[in-house]
Structure formats: C-alpha cells, structure tokens
Amino acid sequence: MALGGDWDTDAYGPADIDAAEAAIEAALDCGIDTFDHADIYRRGKAEAVFGEVLARTPGLRERIVLQTKCGIRLAAGERPGIYDLRGATILRRVEESLERLRTDAIDVLLLHRPDPLADPEDIAAALTSLREQGIVRRFGVSNMNAAQIARLQRHLAFPLVANQLEMSLDRRDWLEDGVLVNTPAAAAGGFPSGTVEYCLDHGVRLQAWGALAQGRFTGRQESPAERATARLVRGLAEAKGTTPETVLLWWLQRHPARIAPVVGSGRPERIRACRDAALREPDLTHEEWYDLWLTARGAPLP
Ligand SMILES: NC(=O)c1ccc[n+]([C@@H]2O[C@H](COP(=O)([O-])OP(=O)(O)OC[C@H]3O[C@@H](n4cnc5c(N)ncnc54)[C@H](OP(=O)(O)O)[C@@H]3O)[C@@H](O)[C@H]2O)c1
Structure with missing residues (x-):
C-alpha cells in the first residue's frame, strides 16, 4: 500500500x-x-x-x-x-x-x-x-x-485460504474477544466472536494488517501504555538480538494461528528491520508474550 x-x-x-x-x-x-x-x-x-x-x-x-x-x-x-x-x-x-x-x-x-x-x-x-x-x-x-x-x-468447491484483519499489539480486540467471555466488558468488545477460532479450525490463515501498529511502539508512541510497551519491546529486542519491529511481529506469529503479519512500510530500512520475523522462529516465552499484551492493555486480565 x-x-x-x-x-x-x-x-x-x-x-x-x-x-x-x-x-x-x-x-x-x-x-x-x-x-x-x-x-x-x-x-x-x-x-x-x-x-x-x-x-x-x-x-x-x-x-x-x-x-x-x-x-x-x-x-x-x-x-x-x-x-x-x-x-x-x-x-x-x-x-x-x-x-x-x-x-x-x-x-x-x-x-x-x-x-x-x-x-x-x-x-x-x-x-x-x-x-x-x-x-x-x-x-x-x-x-x-x-x-x-x-x-x-x-x-465454493475449493477452500478459502486467508482472512486479512487488523491485528497488532495496538489492535487487540481479536484477543479480548476470547478472554472477556462471561464478563460485563464482553459486549463492548465489538470483535466478531469466534472468527479467530473458525479460521484456525478451517485452515483459513489469518493475515494481520497494521501489524507494526503504524509505529506506535517503535517511535511514534504517545500514551503512557504505548511508552511502557515501547520500552518493553526495546528491552526484549536487545535481549534476543533483534529489532523492536521483529518483536511486534513475533508477538502475532507466536499465536497458535501463526498469524502472518503484513508489513506496510515502503522504506527499505524498516523492511529490513522485520528480517528476523521472516527468518527466525518467534522467540517469545509464554510469559514474555503475556507481558507484551498486558503492558499494551494497560490493565490486568479479568
Ligand atoms: N485488508 C485491509 O483492509 C487493509 C487495510 C490497510 C492495510 N492493509 C495492508 O496491510 C499493510 C500494512 O498496513 P499498515 O500500513 O496500516 O500497517 P503497518 O505496517 O502497521 O504501518 C506501516 C505504516 O506505518 C509507518 N511506520 C511504521 N513504523 C513507524 C515508525 N517507527 N515511525 C514512523 N512511521 C512508522 C510506515 O511508514 P514508512 O513507510 O515510512 O516506514 C507506514 O506508513 C498495507 O500495506 C496493506 O497491504 C490491508
């Protein structure tokens, strides 16, 4: 684009x-x-x-x-x-x-x-x-x-193979949908319940647009939660020998749906910053993945 x-x-x-x-x-x-x-x-x-x-x-x-x-x-x-x-x-x-x-x-x-x-x-x-x-x-x-x-x-006599949705550490309603079940906040979520599960069960690969959150955690952060998340992203990147952009993409790829991030940058240097997302397996522990989610969320889970 x-x-x-x-x-x-x-x-x-x-x-x-x-x-x-x-x-x-x-x-x-x-x-x-x-x-x-x-x-x-x-x-x-x-x-x-x-x-x-x-x-x-x-x-x-x-x-x-x-x-x-x-x-x-x-x-x-x-x-x-x-x-x-x-x-x-x-x-x-x-x-x-x-x-x-x-x-x-x-x-x-x-x-x-x-x-x-x-x-x-x-x-x-x-x-x-x-x-x-x-x-x-x-x-x-x-x-x-x-x-x-x-x-x-x-x-159709052949399978649909992909569904491209906005998904990122900033756009998290696809995850909230799964954990707000049976809570008053569920109705406010807005994400179509069961879509992620349907795609997982039917071989429809989820592709994430807006995967870099338009830079919100890698240089354009504004809110306190964005700044805290950007610090965490940077720290994890340093510890893993990679870039902040890769950590953001790994966070999507680490989900069981193995979400395919779509990178929207036209700049060679920013594209190269995503290199390890293409070449390395997502290197985030269970706890690190949740740390990223909860820091961006700015609130504990129900
Ligand atoms: N299916 C749909 O409805 C739909 C909707 C929108 C997009 N898409 C697809 O998904 C792709 C990605 O979407 P996206 O472009 O919204 O998402 P993105 O990859 O999250 O954001 C890319 C944009 O953010 C800027 N950016 C990233 N990091 C930055 C930083 N640290 N500082 C300043 N700017 C930064 C990029 O600028 P630079 O170019 O300067 O790096 C670029 O304009 C698009 O290219 C398109 O193929 C699909």
Whole structure:
C-alpha cells in the first residue's frame, strides 16, 4: 500500500518505480516473498509500479507470491466510497489488476470487505471461473467474520485460504474477544466472536494488517501504555538480538494461528528491520508474550 506515490494523483514517475524496486529488493533480501496489493492502493498505482518492476526484472514473477484484493470502490467526486462484490465487478477488477501488474495470474485474490448486497452464489461463480481459467490460484477474504466466511464457503468447491484483519499489539480486540467471555466488558468488545477460532479450525490463515501498529511502539508512541510497551519491546529486542519491529511481529506469529503479519512500510530500512520475523522462529516465552499484551492493555486480565 506504500508504493506508487501519493494517493491523490493518477500519474507515477521513474522515482516511484525505483522506490518500489528498492522496497521489493529489501523484502526479498529478508526472505519475504509474498506481496500484498489491492486494486485501490494509491488508486491503482501501487500495482502499476510493482508491474513495472516485474516487467524489468526477468524471473522475479516466478520467485514471489502475488496477492491482491478487490471489492472496494473509492470515493469519486461527490460519490462516497462503497463496496462492490458483484461477480461481474470482480471479473473486471481482476482483469484490470492483471494489466497493471503485468502478469497473467494472481496467486491469491482476497475479497477486500463484505458487501451486504452481494450474492454468495454470484461471487462463487466469478471465483470459480477465475480459477478454472487459471487466472487466480487461491482465494481468501479480508475484514470478514466467521459467519460471512462460512456462508461464502458453502458455495465454493475449493477452500478459502486467508482472512486479512487488523491485528497488532495496538489492535487487540481479536484477543479480548476470547478472554472477556462471561464478563460485563464482553459486549463492548465489538470483535466478531469466534472468527479467530473458525479460521484456525478451517485452515483459513489469518493475515494481520497494521501489524507494526503504524509505529506506535517503535517511535511514534504517545500514551503512557504505548511508552511502557515501547520500552518493553526495546528491552526484549536487545535481549534476543533483534529489532523492536521483529518483536511486534513475533508477538502475532507466536499465536497458535501463526498469524502472518503484513508489513506496510515502503522504506527499505524498516523492511529490513522485520528480517528476523521472516527468518527466525518467534522467540517469545509464554510469559514474555503475556507481558507484551498486558503492558499494551494497560490493565490486568479479568
Ligand atoms: N485488508 C485491509 O483492509 C487493509 C487495510 C490497510 C492495510 N492493509 C495492508 O496491510 C499493510 C500494512 O498496513 P499498515 O500500513 O496500516 O500497517 P503497518 O505496517 O502497521 O504501518 C506501516 C505504516 O506505518 C509507518 N511506520 C511504521 N513504523 C513507524 C515508525 N517507527 N515511525 C514512523 N512511521 C512508522 C510506515 O511508514 P514508512 O513507510 O515510512 O516506514 C507506514 O506508513 C498495507 O500495506 C496493506 O497491504 C490491508
């Protein structure tokens, strides 16, 4: 999402392509080979600059896993943004993504957000057609709850493989949901109960967007709990011979769902700071994992 220049213009230039190339190279150097896109990122320019790098780098496409998303229509003029998961729209959006990415196949397509008007049978027909034509290999969803995933899955002859949700040491409601059971605070949680468990039981890999909490524990902390957590993160990083960014990502990866963090930085140095999350097993004890959670939570468990 960080690639392709600013959000408000349609044009990109050579510097944007070079920046994308530097980010991709930094990721590959760290053993990161999966790249997360969406048709809307930077109004298509994120895919476009990525496609330019693919076109000028022989062999790169075969070395990577390319994921993109469709289903959001951005605001345009007076018209606010809406969601659109009609089958015909999915087919058209995928075609456009292929053109921008300069490739003939997408490895994973995620449905970006649930569209209340969408018909699961219509969606399933579009996904099945994309699969049969070899245009998309696997499918998943994003920002969906267990019931929505199960409902779509009933119409598909192949498994949904991923659900991308906002999850981080800052965005913890997916964990709170599990421990506030039978407490008055449960109703205020807001996270769709049972979604993590559904994904674990059905082989739907959880992917965490916002995994670095936009820097809230690695340089941009504001509240006392954020500052205390940042100190703890730094201390653990030093003790383990790694970076604070890695500790944040390990905290997600250490969960039994082996949550896959999606790193949103476009800066090579910050991408490199995530290296050990790709190359080392999460090195956090049971107690250290809870220390991180409870410090960020700023309150004891029920
Ligand atoms: N499925 C969805 O609905 C959805 C929604 C949003 C995002 N996503 C995906 O998830 C990815 C990650 O999401 P995200 O970008 O929100 O999360 P993130 O990885 O937590 O945050 C990355 C952003 O935070 C900045 N940042 C990180 N550490 C910083 C620090 N110490 N000081 C200052 N700035 C810092 C980065 O700036 P620099 O670039 O300068 O490093 C970048 O702008 C996106 O790229 C996208 O692929 C998906």
